[in-house]
Structure formats: C-alpha cells, structure tokens
Amino acid sequence: MTGFLAVIGRELHLALRGGGDVLTLVLFFVIIGVVVPFAVGPDQALLARLAPGVVWIAAFLAMLLGLDRLFRADNEDGTLILLRQADLPFAAIVAAKVMAHWLVSALPLIVASPMLAVLLAMDLEAFGRTVLSLLVGTPALAAFGAVGAAITVSIRRGGLIAPVLIAPLCVPVLIFGVGAIATGPGPDQSGPALLFLAALSLMALALAPFAAAFAITSGED
Amino acid sequence: MTERQVFGPSFGEMVLRAQGLACGRGGVVLAEALNFVVASGRCLLLRGPNGAGKSTLLLTLAGIVSPLAGGSVLEGTDEDAGPQLHYCGHRNALKPRLSVLENLDFWAALNGPTGMAAPDALDRVGLGHIAGLDAGYLSAGQGRRLALARLLVSVRPLWLLDEPTAALDVEGHALVTELIDAHLDRGGLVVAATHDPITLPDLTRMQTLAMGRAR
Numbered sequence: 001m002t003g004f005l006a007v008i009g010r011e012l013h014l015a016l017r018g019g020g021d022v023l024t025l026v027l028f029f030v031i032i033g034v035v036v037p038f039a040v041g042p043d044q045a046l047l048a049r050l051a052p053g054v055v056w057i058a059a060f061l062a063m064l065l066g067l068d069r070l071f072r073a074d075n076e077d078g079t080l081i082l083l084r085q086a087d088l089p090f091a092a093i094v095a096a097k098v099m100a101h102w103l104v105s106a107l108p109l110i111v112a113s114p115m116l117a118v119l120l121a122m123d124l125e126a127f128g129r130t131v132l133s134l135l136v137g138t139p140a141l142a143a144f145g146a147v148g149a150a151i152t153v154s155i156r157r158g159g160l161i162a163p164v165l166i167a168p169l170c171v172p173v174l175i176f177g178v179g180a181i182a183t184g185p186g187p188d189q190s191g192p193a194l195l196f197l198a199a200l201s202l203m204a205l206a207l208a209p210f211a212a213a214f215a216i217t218s219g220e221d
Numbered sequence: 222m223t224e225r226q227v228f229g230p231s232f233g234e235m236v237l238r239a240q241g242l243a244c245g246r247g248g249v250v251l252a253e254a255l256n257f258v259v260a261s262g263r264c265l266l267l268r269g270p271n272g273a274g275k276s277t278l279l280l281t282l283a284g285i286v287s288p289l290a291g292g293s294v295l296e297g298t299d300e301d302a303g304p305q306l307h308y309c310g311h312r313n314a315l316k317p318r319l320s321v322l323e324n325l326d327f328w329a330a331l332n333g334p335t336g337m338a339a340p341d342a343l344d345r346v347g348l349g350h351i352a353g354l355d356a357g358y359l360s361a362g363q364g365r366r367l368a369l370a371r372l373l374v375s376v377r378p379l380w381l382l383d384e385p386t387a388a389l390d391v392e393g394h395a396l397v398t399e400l401i402d403a404h405l406d407r408g409g410l411v412v413a414a415t416h417d418p419i420t421l422p423d424l425t426r427m428q429t430l431a432m433g434r435a436r
Contacts, residue, residue, distance in 0.1 A: 002330050006327055007331065010323075010327050014319065077314055078313065081285055085304045085306065087304065
C-alpha cells in the first residue's frame with residue numbers, strides 16, 4: 001500500500017509543482033465554454049439546451065490534452081522500466097497513475113465547472129446533475145485514456161494517435177454522460193443513464209490498468 | 222501484493238544460470254548460445270564492442286526484453302517473493318521538480334525500504350550535502366550517483382548494471398568498485414556491462430564474458 005500511495009503522491013507532486021500543466025487544462029476547459037456562446041449566439045434557451053453537451057465535450061477534449069504526459073516522460077527518462085521491477089505488480093502502479101491522472105486532470109475541471117454553468121446559462125438543477133455526471137463519468141475517460149497512452153508510449157510523437165484510438169471507446173461515456181444531465185421532453189431517463197455511466201466507469205477502471213500494463217510490457221519488447 | 226523476502230546479513234546461496242540464451246532487439250539476434258553461471262559473491266563483467274548486445278543481455282536478464290531462445294533463472298530465491306533484482310540502465314530515472322531526497326524516498330517506498338535509510342544512502346554516494354536540491358540541477362555524474370543510491374535503499378540480491386561508471390569521476394569509479402565489493406561480501410550477485418576497467422580487490426570474484434564478434 002505504501003508503494004501505491006507513493007506513486008500517487010509523486011504524480012501529484014510532479015503535476016502541481018509543474019503548476020502550468022493543471023492550469024492549462026482548466027483554462028482550455030473554460031475557454032471552450034467562453035467561445036460557445038459567441039459561436040451559437042446569445043439565445044439563452046438554446047444555450048441552456050446545448051449546455052450538457054458542451055460541458056462534456058470540453059471535459060473530454062481537456063482530458064485528451066493531458067493524456068500524453070501520463071507515461072511518456074516516464075518512458076523517456078527510464079522510470080517506466082524501473083517501475084516494472086517494483087515490489088508492486090505493474091498493473092497496480094498503472095492503476096495508481098490512472099487515479100493520479102484523474103485527480104490532476106478531471107477534478108480541477110469539475111471544480112471549474114461552475115464557470116461554465118454561468119457562461120452557458122444553466123439552471124441550478126442542471127448544474128447539480130452536470131457535476132454529478134462528470135464525477136461519475138470522468139474516471140472512465142481517464143481509464144480509457146490510459147490505455148491509449150500506454151499503446152502509443154513507445155511510438156515517438158505518438159501523442160496525437162492516442163486520442164484517435166480512444167475516441168470510439170469514449171463515445172458511450174459521452175452519450176450516457178449527457179443523458180444523465182439532459183432535461184429534455186419525454187420521460188426522465190437521467191437516473192438509468194447515470195447508473196449506466198457508473199457501470200462504464202467501474203468496468204473501465206477495473207480493466208484498464210491490466211490492459212495498459214500489458215500494452216507497455218509488450219511494447220518494450 | 223507480494224510477500225517481501227527479508228534478507229539477513231547475507232543472502233544465502235544463489236546462482237544465476239543462463240542456458241543457451243539468445244537475445245536481440247527488433248528481430249536482430251545480437252548474442253546467442255550464451256551459457257554462464259554466476260554464483261553468490263561473484264561479479265560477471267560483460268565486455269565487448271558497442272552493439273555487441275551487452276545492454277540487451279542485461280534487459281533480457283531483467284525480464285524487460287524476452288529472450289529469443291533459452292532462458293535464465295536465479296536459483297535459490299523464493300519464487301513468490303517479488304522481484305529479486307535491481308536494474309540500473311543508462312537512463313537515471315530521475316525527476317526534476319522533486320528533490321534529490323524525494324527521488325530516493327520514492328524508490329525506497331516503491332521497492333521496499335529494506336536497506337539503508339535514504340539520507341545515509343545519499344551520504345554513501347556523496348550527495349548528502351545536496352539532499353534538498355531539485356534533481357533537475359544535478360550534473361550527469363551526480364545523477365549517476367543518485368541512481369546508484371537506489372540500489373542501496375532496497376536490498377535485492379542481483380544487480381544488473383549497465384555502464385555504472387558512465388559520467389563518474391575518479392572517486393566515482395572507486396565508489397562503484399566499493400559498492401560492488403560490499404554487495405558481493407553479503408553474497409550478492411552482480412552482472413555489469415562496462416568499458417571502463419573495474420578491478421575488485423579480490424580478483425577471484427570476477428569473471429568476464431566476452432561478447433560480440435572479434436573484428
């Protein structure tokens with residue numbers, strides 16, 4: 001357990017002392033929210049209807065942006081090889097890195113989401129649902145992202161391939177993430193959508209560390 | 222989590238045995254039909270020109286690269302006890318933004334703090350006075366010393382060293398020799414690839430494997 005916590009602690013240290021990294025993601029997230037009202041026009045009702053989708057797109061893109069630093073730096077300075085010799089199983093180390101990745105790339109977005117709510121004219125209830133669906137759904141994005149980053153880590157300048165690889169995997173997350181917020185006409189299905197989103201996240205978190213660890217191990221060979 | 226094997230003052234009898242081992246990268250065979258036995262308290266030096274496959278052999282022994290044929294086994298250890306080796310490659314795996322001590326503490330926590338305390342290990346490799354410095358400011362030789370300190374904070378019987386003396390000054394060379402010698406005293410095993418001559422006080426502990434074709 002100390003090893004597991006040591007990995008998380010180190011990742012947090014590295015991300016927070018870098019300072020800029022985390023802030024860049026948050027700014028990117030907010031900028032999308034700022035730009036959309038200008039592009040769509042100042043129709044408050046339309047904005048409020050688009051808001052759940054826009055928030056999820058912004059979160060998805062911002063998380064893709066931070067994906068490349070998950071394994072690449074460790075691969076380049078030789079840390080990744082040494083992590084495989086640790087007392088801890090390598091998949092557990094990858095799991096710790098995924099958690100840390102969520103903490104530094106998803107949690108700040110959720111903290112910053114009130115700004116988007118204001119910009120996109122969301123009401124309080126829709127905002128509450130948005131925060132909940134982001135909390136439940138972003139772990140799946142982090143987990144899928146880790147698999148993509150692991151597959152492309154041995155490719156030089158593979159940073160752009162990972163988002164292409166994982167985009168299809170992330171589509172269900174976006175569908176149910178938005179579904180868990182939407183307050184459109186017809187029967188309210190946000191509850192089941194949220195449950196499905198939770199199932200997606202749990203499954204992705206359980207399987208992704210093994211898949212990512214396997215991808216790194218066989219990529220080195 | 223695997224049960225950690227606890228070692229006393231000595232490791233006990235262990236043997237690293239390679240039989241018909243062939244290794245290579247990217248489909249190219251670099252070395253084949255390697256047979257060697259390294260017993261407790263012995264150091265195997267890999268010699269050979271650049272590209273002879275020394276580093277690849279070390280990676281193969283470490284289990285990072287799978288062997289093309291044959292295999293190697295460390296006999297005399299508990300199968301379930303987790304990794305029994307330290308690999309020290311040419312990249313030092315240091316993180317800027319973390320201090321020297323934080324870098325070392327991380328590896329101690331991850332590999333198990335079974336050896337020296339981190340500050341003592343830093344003193345041993347001559348970095349005690351800059352424990353609080355950002356590791357990004359270290360020179361190449363200092364980075365190397367910090368990488369060697371990692372071997373001291375967690376006790377493992379087999380050391381695989383790739384150019385351990387690279388970038389080190391004369392005292393650094395002596396330090397590497399002393400560390401290897403102390404490790405062999407405990408009954409540890411060392412496989413080192415090097416171009417610099419490493420001369421242990423007791424020459425009977427050293428054996429050499431010449432790799433690569435004669436030109």
